[in-house]
Amino acid sequence: MTRSNNDVCAIILNWNGADTTIDCIRALDAHCRVPVVVIDNDSKDDSVSRLKHFLSDSTGPDLHVIDERAAGSYDTPHERVLIVNEGNHGYAGGNNVGIDYAVRAGYRYIWLLNNDVTVEAGALEALRDTLEQSPKCGFSASVLVYSDRPQVVQCVGGGTLFPWLGKTKLMGKNLDRAQLATAGLPEPDYLMGASLMVRREVIEEVGMMDHRYFMYSEEVDWERRAAAVGWHGRVALNSFARHGDSGSTKGRSHMFHFYRNRAAIMYNKRFHSTACTFVSAIALGAITVLQNRSSAKNIKFGIKGITEGLAFKWR
Numbered sequence: 001m002t003r004s005n006n007d008v009c010a011i012i013l014n015w016n017g018a019d020t021t022i023d024c025i026r027a028l029d030a031h032c033r034v035p036v037v038v039i040d041n042d043s044k045d046d047s048v049s050r051l052k053h054f055l056s057d058s059t060g061p062d063l064h065v066i067d068e069r070a071a072g073s074y075d076t077p078h079e080r081v082l083i084v085n086e087g088n089h090g091y092a093g094g095n096n097v098g099i100d101y102a103v104r105a106g107y108r109y110i111w112l113l114n115n116d117v118t119v120e121a122g123a124l125e126a127l128r129d130t131l132e133q134s135p136k137c138g139f140s141a142s143v144l145v146y147s148d149r150p151q152v153v154q155c156v157g158g159g160t161l162f163p164w165l166g167k168t169k170l171m172g173k174n175l176d177r178a179q180l181a182t183a184g185l186p187e188p189d190y191l192m193g194a195s196l197m198v199r200r201e202v203i204e205e206v207g208m209m210d211h212r213y214f215m216y217s218e219e220v221d222w223e224r225r226a227a228a229v230g231w232h233g234r235v236a237l238n239s240f241a242r243h244g245d246s247g248s249t250k251g252r253s254h255m256f257h258f259y260r261n262r263a264a265i266m267y268n269k270r271f272h273s274t275a276c277t278f279v280s281a282i283a284l285g286a287i288t289v290l291q292n293r294s295s296a297k298n299i300k301f302g303i304k305g306i307t308e309g310l311a312f313k314w315r
Helices: 018-031 047-059 090-104 123-132 177-182 200-206 218-227 254-271 274-291 296-311
Strands: 008-014 036-040 063-067 080-084 109-113 117-119 137-145 153-155 158-162 167-170 195-199 232-243
Touching: 008 018, 008 090, 018 036, 018 047, 018 117, 036 047, 036 090, 047 063, 047 080, 080 090, 090 109, 090 200, 109 123, 109 200, 123 137, 123 195, 123 232, 137 177, 137 200, 137 218, 167 274, 177 232, 195 200, 195 232, 200 218, 218 232, 218 254, 254 274, 254 296, 274 296
Parallel strands: 008 036, 008 109, 036 080, 063 080, 137 232
Antiparallel strands: 109 195, 117 232, 137 153, 137 195, 158 167
């Protein structure tokens, strides 16, 4: 007998990317139809109207469209929910609106998906099975492969942290997918949020992601706070999701460097020593300059991110 997926709620954050979000939902419908919450993070294009049209056509009567304020007290489950945020709250803040609703609506597992992810068959089942192998497994993550080269690994669920450098390294990057079973990789220091399933008990005990990061490091922080009270995460090695392409690391904008550097320093200030924070600020500044020698704008915003991270006060 096929198990029902009604205990899982998929959450997809959209910002000016209706086509990509629709493709993500289509993959879910093809392989593991589940209740879906789409949060529009104050898009400035026609995303909301296009998402309403698509969701209405693909779902039928069980579509509920609601604004952010009303969503804060709504708890009725639906096959499809579209929440329209009043502002761009970043990755953590935007997703938190959907997580808050999903918990109140009674879902046991919350599945965070980047809108540029295309899940493969069996992805959901492997994530849920991984969580259920241990009562204290609070997070499970998919293996990410490149969209344009799905036999090549982009990331085995997460990566390694290097706090003194303010950097991370993706685990298993560019590994042949066929080698996963024999690669002998350790569990990563953190799991990526691109395809991440979370138990509701984690949210009830630890809370949601910290919206003050805005972008980057929020899931690392979340998992660290959960680990402090006994939760752990695991990679679901049989769950695959296609994400980005093999050239996706090129041409990153100045705002990537700003938010990435800011988040790294904020994270270190929260969880590591003052010495580690300042050494990582110097190292990250040097790395930013070396990696962006042809872009003064990237360097400027990368350094600005470091200084704002140093000035940030956790209260």
